Amino acid sequence: MKFLKLLSFIISFIYFGTLQAQDFKFIPxxxxxxxxxxxxxxxxxxxxxxxxxxxxxxxxxxxxxxxxxxxxxxxxxxxxxxxxxxxxxxxxxxPVNNTIQKNPEAEFIKGEKALDFIATDLNSNRFKLSDLKGQVVVLNFWFTKCGPCIKEMPELNNLAEDFKNKKVKFLAITFNSKEVVKQFLQDTTFDFDIAPNANDVITMYGVQSYPTSIVVDKNGNIVTKEVGYRTNIKSVLTKAIDAAL
Incomplete structure (x- = not known):
């Protein structure tokens, strides 16, 4: 009987340990x-x-x-x-130092100019960032297999809807091909203007973490840079856009 109790305890311990190892809510x-x-x-x-x-x-x-x-x-x-x-x-x-360190990718200097670029959207329309001066520009760096990117899309869609009658341009930048993006959009809604095959823009901005969102004011200055998935991405970007309008 003692042996059976001990065996039951060991099995329970192993099972509990397995659950703990997989208990990450951000993993699908x-x-x-x-x-x-x-x-x-x-x-x-x-x-x-x-x-x-x-x-x-x-x-x-x-x-x-x-x-x-x-x-x-x-x-x-x-x-x-x-x-x-x-x-x-x-x-x-x-054990590590619990001091929260900001991702260095999210750092920028106040008044820093957004790097100019030319990109082409899914409808073959070419645009240049500097030509959008006078508008607030929201850049979102993403790709079709990025789980966190997809999770925040409903919030980003709501954001675009809120500002559809304002001078705000929403641009989604991805390295995925035009064909891959179009296939992705058959099942998922993303209401930004999407620029595929934009590896040069991604490299220019040094983006390595996805998603990354950048808000550029009417004068072409970076005012906000958010790196990584955030559950409150809409409210964070809304605040930045309102301040820049």
Whole structure:
């Protein structure tokens, strides 16, 4: 009887530990956590469409894939229905300084000019950022396989609706091809003007974390830069737009 109780305790402990390891609300339910044994027997290939997270759900730039070789972190691999890796969560194994550090990508100097660029939208219309002077411009950097990007789209759509009669231009910048974006829009609504194949703009702005939103005032100055998924993205951007109008 004592043995059975001990066995039951061990099973419960292992089961609870497994739940804890997968208890990340920002990971889609259809994704499952690979076991350590599965990781040992498979080839790990990190491609640009894989999302990187810390334990709080903050998206990390692809450059942080280097944490896989850092003994202070354990990468947790999540796969989709096709058994391909979709997300990696870097779990910290040692206590760290709890001081909140702002993502350096979100830093900008007050009065900093937004870099000028030319892009083409899905309807083959070309536009130049500097030609939009006199309007507030909202740039959203995203891609079709970015879970956090898709999660905030309903809020961004509501934002665009609120300002449809104001001098505000909403531009979505992605590296995805025109064909891939059009296929994506068959099932998902995104009410921004979308510029596909915009790798040059992404590189120019140094964007590595998705989604990233930037608000540019009527004079072409950056007034807000938000990096990573935010549940209150609409209210944050609304405040910035209202101040810039």
């Amino acid at each position: 339910k259809e994704q499952r956590l690979l076991t350590d044994e599965e990781v040992k027997t498979m080839e790990i290939v990190v491609t640009p469409d894989i999302l990187l997270f810390n334990e709080t759900g903050e998206t990390l730039p692809m450059s942080q894939v280097q944490l896989m070789t850092n003994s202070n972190y354990k990468p947790l691999f999540y796969v989709g229905k096709n058994e391909r890796i979709k997300s990696i969560v870097f779990k910290c194994l040692k």
